[in-house]
Amino acid sequence: MLIKLPKASDCKESDVTPEPFYLSRRALLGSSLAGLAVGAIPRWANADDAARYAGVESGKAPGWFAEKLPQTKWQAVTVKDEAITPFKDATHYNNFYEFGTDKGDPAQNAGALKTEPWTVVVDGEVGKPGRYALEDFMKPYQLEERIYRLRCVEAWSMVIPWIGFPISALLKQVEPTSNAKYIRFETLQDPKVMPGQRSGFALIDWPYVEGLRLDEAMNPLAILAVGMYGRELPNQNGAPLRLVVPWKYGFKSVKSIVRISLVEEQPKTTWQSIAADEYGFYANVNPQVDHPRWTQARERRLPSSLFSPNVRDTQMFNGYADDVAALYTGLDLRKNY
Amino acid sequence: MRSGLWRLSVFIAAAVWPLFWLYEAWSLALGPDPGKVLVDRLGLGTLILLLVTLCMTPMQKLTGWAGWIAVRRQLGLWCFAYVVLHLCAYLAFVLGFDWSQLGVELRKRPYIIVGTLGFLCLLVLAVTSNRYSQRRLGGRWKKLHRLVYVILGLGLLHMLWIVRADLKEWSIYAFVGICLLLLRIPAVMRRIPRLYKKKPVSVV
Numbered sequence: 209m210l211i212k213l214p215k216a217s218d219c220k221e222s223d224v225t226p227e228p229f230y231l232s233r234r235a236l237l238g239s240s241l242a243g244l245a246v247g248a249i250p251r252w253a254n255a256d257d258a259a260r261y262a263g264v265e266s267g268k269a270p271g272w273f274a275e276k277l278p279q280t281k282w283q284a285v286t287v288k289d290e291a292i293t294p295f296k297d298a299t300h301y302n303n304f305y306e307f308g309t310d311k312g313d314p315a316q317n318a319g320a321l322k323t324e325p326w327t328v329v330v331d332g333e334v335g336k337p338g339r340y341a342l343e344d345f346m347k348p349y350q351l352e353e354r355i356y357r358l359r360c361v362e363a364w365s366m367v368i369p370w371i372g373f374p375i376s377a378l379l380k381q382v383e384p385t386s387n388a389k390y391i392r393f394e395t396l397q398d399p400k401v402m403p404g405q406r407s408g409f410a411l412i413d414w415p416y417v418e419g420l421r422l423d424e425a426m427n428p429l430a431i432l433a434v435g436m437y438g439r440e441l442p443n444q445n446g447a448p449l450r451l452v453v454p455w456k457y458g459f460k461s462v463k464s465i466v467r468i469s470l471v472e473e474q475p476k477t478t479w480q481s482i483a484a485d486e487y488g489f490y491a492n493v494n495p496q497v498d499h500p501r502w503t504q505a506r507e508r509r510l511p512s513s514l515f516s517p518n519v520r521d522t523q524m525f526n527g528y529a530d531d532v533a534a535l536y537t538g539l540d541l542r543k544n545y
Numbered sequence: 546m547r548s549g550l551w552r553l554s555v556f557i558a559a560a561v562w563p564l565f566w567l568y569e570a571w572s573l574a575l576g577p578d579p580g581k582v583l584v585d586r587l588g589l590g591t592l593i594l595l596l597v598t599l600c601m602t603p604m605q606k607l608t609g610w611a612g613w614i615a616v617r618r619q620l621g622l623w624c625f626a627y628v629v630l631h632l633c634a635y636l637a638f639v640l641g642f643d644w645s646q647l648g649v650e651l652r653k654r655p656y657i658i659v660g661t662l663g664f665l666c667l668l669v670l671a672v673t674s675n676r677y678s679q680r681r682l683g684g685r686w687k688k689l690h691r692l693v694y695v696i697l698g699l700g701l702l703h704m705l706w707i708v709r710a711d712l713k714e715w716s717i718y719a720f721v722g723i724c725l726l727l728l729r730i731p732a733v734m735r736r737i738p739r740l741y742k743k744k745p746v747s748v749v
Contacts, residue, residue: 297577309711311576364578409713482710501654501706503646511577514570519641 260438264295269440270324272343276351280371284352293366295437297511302444304463305412306402314444320401323448332469335383342448348381349373354431356454359493359526365507370452371435375425378432388470392419393451393462411482418462419475429454429531455528457491488545493526497545548615555616559623562590563630580638587631592700592718594624599725606737618674625671628664656706663699666692697722
């Protein structure tokens with residue numbers, strides 16, 4: 209299927225967003241300043257990395273992350289003519305229902321989550337199943353920075369510089385058997401630190417589960433992220449390990465992963481189980497297929513201010529049609545939303 | 546005017562919130578999507594004001610103080626003012642004044658239809674809230690204004706369809722709403738105890 213992106217919207221985007229230049233100027237200033245400062249501060253506070261983007265709060269990176277970060281392939285994938293969302297907004301406007309349903313809840317409550325030590329289980333239809341400490345799990349992979357658009361099913365969007373590695377590299381390591389058709393991801397379940405999981409009124413059957421078709425997971429754009437904005441993931445953004453699938457609605461990109469399974473049957477994913485008519489398994493960004501309660505034709509690019517609501521047209525597959533449309537040839541996207 | 550200060554305080558208490566939110570939005574305290582926050586808060590404000598308005602009669606029965614009834618109309622009108630602001634904010638910040646899209650939403654989305662119905666009912670009540678209408682409509686006025694119970698149902702349904710994963714907050718509002726409706730059943734209404742009996746003034 210050939211999906212042509214309207215030229216008019218491209219123009220409009222760059223009209224609305226002249227900020228990348230402004231931001232890159234800041235990043236340049238910031239990193240040169242940090243360069244001056246770097247000699248004076250201890251090694252753990254590697255300000256050079258945090259200063260790649262303006263206003264980034266430095267965290268406390270786990271040892272394995274600090275070790276891998278210097279070899280990161282920076283800007284391996286970028287977006288054209290789009291401003292990167294400020295760090296503050298990307299970390300204080302989150303959907304992570306384990307920590308509460310308000311957008312500000314995750315930033316407020318996720319501090320209690322302990323991401324070190326962290327264990328990831330790989331099981332199901334794989335040649336090499338196992339239970340790994342995260343630092344061992346991460347050993348084989350080279351980190352890359354991927355700047356992606358993020359389109360939420362609620363019709364808002366951001367642009368975020370992730371740090372991670374392609375799922376295809378993981379699949380090479382674990383050797384899926386010929387039975388493996390889907391990959392299933394599971395978020396941590398720990399009601400002690402996750403207030404959303406304690407709520408007696410929650411409609412979600414924890415833990416949160418998401419999944420991809422195996423060929424979707426093999427697409428080079430699909431990554432597992434461990435960092436963003438030049439640092440490790442903040443807890444509210446799904447530390448220490450999360451999925452990022454930029455051509456699908458944000459809820460597919462499951463956070464704080466503890467289990468990865470290769471399976472034969474299409475996994476029963478969380479939102480599909482709650483409301484199958486509203487949230488499908490595919491959840492590809494598609495301006496032509498509305499959510500039953502609102503249109504998906506347009507989106508609010510955040511940050512949006514009160515008097516110039518930054519509303520723009522949504523692109524097919526979130527602008528990644530060239531890379532992923534071939535995955536869905538012959539599939540009725542109206543039925544398989 | 547009797548209880549002028551009381552009425553004025555209620556006026557200020559209701560007026561201050563939208564102004565404060567506007568100030569917050571202006572000072573970037575509402576986060577990256579201030580329009581959506583305003584829409585949500587104004588909607589919730591409408592529901593809360595509706596519940597508060599419905600509290601006035603039981604409160605009067607409970608305490609015998611006429612001041613509750615003295616502010617009931619004002620509170621109802623505030624509820625209407627909030628719903629107007631809620632609607633304007635929705636048109637501006639969610640739809641971006643795209644009128645053709647509004648047509649689509651009105652035809653296709655049940656929760657928008659229910660919300661619009663609730664708004665129209667509130668509009669009718671607001672328009673007929675003056676003394677002139679009360680005189681003109683006579684006995685029918687009271688019947689017409691029972692529409693408020695329908696509005697409460699529509700409002701709660703509108704909210705229920707927006708809540709997605711956690712019903713806790715909604716359940717609280719629905720519970721309060723149902724209690725207030727139960728109090729309207731004549732048998733229950735008669736049993737509301739009077740807390741303070743009017744005592745004859747006596748000098749000891």
